[in-house]
Amino acid sequence: MSVSIPGLEDAGCIMLFGYNPAASHPIVARRIVRAKQKGAKIIVIDPRYIETARIADIYIRINNGSNIAFLNAFANACVEGGYIDKEFIEEHTTGFDAWYETIKKYTPENTQKITGVDPATLRAAAKMYATSETGSVLGYGMGVCQQLQNVETVHTIASLACVTHNIGRPNSGVAPVRGQNNVQGSCDMGMLPNMYPGYQKVTDPKVREKFAKAWGVPVEKLSDHIGYRLTDVGENAAAGKVHAFYNFGEDPLQTEPDADELKKQLQGLDLLICQDIFMTQTCEIADVILPGTSWGEHDGVFSASDRTFQRFTAAVPPKGECRHDWQIFSEISTRMGYPMHYENTKEIWDEMRSLCPNFYGATYEKMEGLGYAQWPITSTDPDDHGTPTLFLGGTFTTPDHKAHLMAHDWEHPTELPDEDYPLILCTVREVGHYSCRSMTGNCKALSVLADEPGFIQIHPEDAAARGIEDGQIVRAWSRRGETYTRAHLNPRINKGTVYMTYQWWVGKCNRLTLHHTDNRSHTPEDKFSACNVEAIADQTWAEKHVAKEYAELKGRLADEAAAQEVAPKGEPVLA
Amino acid sequence: MANKFIVPDPGVCIGCKTCMAACLAKHDRGGEMAIPRLSVTYTLTVSAxxxxxxxxxxxxxxACPVGALYEDPANHRVAIRQERCIGCRSCVMACPFGAVDIVTRTEPLVAGCEVFGTHEKAYVIKCDLCVDRPEGPACVQACLTKSLRxxxxxxxxxxxxQKRTDAVAGAGELSSIAGARIA
Known part of the structure; x- marks a missing residue:
């Protein structure tokens, strides 16, 4: 994000768009509560009446799948109201006229049937966002990124911040949040098919030369083309393009869309390696499992969504055969012909920052204890903690240092509801359980608060029409598959929509979700699939059925894991 | 001295259930049930x-016919004698807040050092104000947004x-005598 998370408290206005911090990042939700207590205006635009909507000055209930139509009308209202900063646009941006050619077609009135938003309310929100004296922050989450027009929506949001001059000055900017813990860190460290650490392109020959020299390998050994994305691995395996998959710290059979199909595709691989700390469903079908260490057993550095590096240290030593991820990678690399050896994570970190100018000042010493370093950070001066706000003064990282305004036309989501599948399924987060649930599901307190078969949130009117009562087990199905889960009647959601969290093993929403990715970010359209839900008359049978499915799955995973419950003799197998 | 109780500020509550997790963890020990004693409840517009x-x-x-629930003025609370609870659920019916629950657990039937079998032992589950916790109630301490007190x-x-002061400030406007208002 262009702003810092602590800085949210000093914003004059915070507008949340497709982001529910109370469920995804309660710590950010707390900052927003404090901002409100300090006098900030809060605008929430979401298909659900989320927790933050309760303290919002303006809440706008938007129809699912209408993001671009809404934001274009919002930008239109900003221009129409005279809330744009012409001087900033003139000096620090390019492409305004072409941008406005698209924007002017979308008025609050003519988009109302797409967005479901009252034009007067939209105009009031546009005025509040664009005219805040201390500056506005526009926060967005997976409600933007996991849509068909995800990249387009990001362009539109950035352009909106530019034309209203809510970027390039303190206490204002765009605040995209990450969907998982340390996704920012994975990207920063080059765990992407197109980037080396520090966002240095694999297609840039100069970058390749630099890394080849540092690693002591001939430059032709480093790949010069962009690799496959995780979300395309299944299809590529089925097409015979991918033969082996080294899966590390992920449970794609739980977290990726159309899970039943993905399972078939992954089962066709020649080699599937899983590196994990628990026996997940993906580990179950793996050829080789490499036992890693958990967050309490290793040390390292996390990056927060706001580019802040923070060090963490081990609380307990690893058990049994488990090795730290970096040790496993080093040993595999050595066996494959490239001797790799590090004494500790600091050595790896120092090598990394020597190759990444934007991270160079983030020394371990600076991050000692509760210390931190926020990139870009080039100086090793102990008192320099980096850059809380990006683009100050309107200087951008483009070649001409200007923001390039972009606008796009709205398109409807891929799979629209119809007679057979009349409900829109949207996948979301819930507080308490996290990601594929392999970690939080093993935490007693969190399991007591919420357990299998999970929940499907349904509007009370949709539930009544189907004879579904709160807490009952229901059957949900789509063109891809079916699942059994517990109904949670929720008046805070749009009628005609249902919401499921993607971590439940028995009530697995990803058996239902559509696998459709865009061709730039390759992020699946998790926020919009068509499905249906029905009541089950025999609830006694249903309860027994889900309990049996859960017990069977746990039993299978325990049996798979049992092979490893042998006390290691002498040196671990890998050594 | 009157009883104490836990009050939320619903405006500040973000519905995150950290209070429930903290409560559960506090009571997750021998002789107690690992169940939260408070429940975050959501309506269309309120979470608390x-x-x-x-x-x-x-x-x-x-309502309790056996004295399993009793006034405990020394600790400013309504307290529980678990050994007396017979699981009749009169307290569950009587509580206007839905804040009391009864759960059972299978326990050995013991006489002397002899185990005769098992029986279902009933427990009253409700807030005990964490009176045995030096830092005070676990939920209050754990709340992310300081919504609980x-x-x-x-x-x-x-x-x-404070409310009386606020109320009387407005009442000044109603004065029938000129000059009673301070400019």
Whole structure:
């Protein structure tokens, strides 16, 4: 994000768009509560009446799948109201006229049937966002990124911040949040098919030369083309393009869309390696499992969504055969012909920052204890903690240092509801359980608060029409598959929509979700699939059925894991 | 001295259930049930936890036929004698807040050092104000947004006094005598 998370408290206005911090990042939700207590205006635009909507000055209930139509009308209202900063646009941006050619077609009135938003309310929100004296922050989450027009929506949001001059000055900017813990860190460290650490392109020959020299390998050994994305691995395996998959710290059979199909595709691989700390469903079908260490057993550095590096240290030593991820990678690399050896994570970190100018000042010493370093950070001066706000003064990282305004036309989501599948399924987060649930599901307190078969949130009117009562087990199905889960009647959601969290093993929403990715970010359209839900008359049978499915799955995973419950003799197998 | 109770500020509550997790963890020990004693409850517009109010004339105490629930003035609360609970659920019916629950657990039937079999032992599950916890109630300490506080007689009196001050400030406008208003 262009702003810092602590800085949210000093914003004059915070507008949340497709982001529910109370469920995804309660710590950010707390900052927003404090901002409100300090006098900030809060605008929430979401298909659900989320927790933050309760303290919002303006809440706008938007129809699912209408993001671009809404934001274009919002930008239109900003221009129409005279809330744009012409001087900033003139000096620090390019492409305004072409941008406005698209924007002017979308008025609050003519988009109302797409967005479901009252034009007067939209105009009031546009005025509040664009005219805040201390500056506005526009926060967005997976409600933007996991849509068909995800990249387009990001362009539109950035352009909106530019034309209203809510970027390039303190206490204002765009605040995209990450969907998982340390996704920012994975990207920063080059765990992407197109980037080396520090966002240095694999297609840039100069970058390749630099890394080849540092690693002591001939430059032709480093790949010069962009690799496959995780979300395309299944299809590529089925097409015979991918033969082996080294899966590390992920449970794609739980977290990726159309899970039943993905399972078939992954089962066709020649080699599937899983590196994990628990026996997940993906580990179950793996050829080789490499036992890693958990967050309490290793040390390292996390990056927060706001580019802040923070060090963490081990609380307990690893058990049994488990090795730290970096040790496993080093040993595999050595066996494959490239001797790799590090004494500790600091050595790896120092090598990394020597190759990444934007991270160079983030020394371990600076991050000692509760210390931190926020990139870009080039100086090793102990008192320099980096850059809380990006683009100050309107200087951008483009070649001409200007923001390039972009606008796009709205398109409807891929799979629209119809007679057979009349409900829109949207996948979301819930507080308490996290990601594929392999970690939080093993935490007693969190399991007591919420357990299998999970929940499907349904509007009370949709539930009544189907004879579904709160807490009952229901059957949900789509063109891809079916699942059994517990109904949670929720008046805070749009009628005609249902919401499921993607971590439940028995009530697995990803058996239902559509696998459709865009061709730039390759992020699946998790926020919009068509499905249906029905009541089950025999609830006694249903309860027994889900309990049996859960017990069977746990039993299978325990049996798979049992092979490893042998006390290691002498040196671990890998050594 | 009046009883104390846990009060949420629903405006500040973000519905995150950290209070429930903290409560559960506090009671996850021998002889107790690992169940949260408060439940975050959501309506269309409000999110807030509901917990025992430790009523001064408590319906649950009045309804309990065996004295499993009783007024405990020394600790400013309604307390529980688990060994007396017979699981009749009169307290569950009587509580106007839905803040009391009864759960059972299978336990050995023991006489002397002899085990004769098992039986279902009933437990009253409700807020005990964490009186055995030096830092005070676990939920209050754990709340991310400081939405929860322990309300006692003094705090209640302060709130009342403030409300009276606010109310009378407006009443000044109603004065029938010119000059009574301070410009």
């Amino acid at each position: 936890p509901v917990a025992c109010h430790h009523c001064m004339d408590a319906p649950c105490v009045n 322990l309300m006692d007689e003094d705090e209640l009196a302060r709130m009342q006094a």
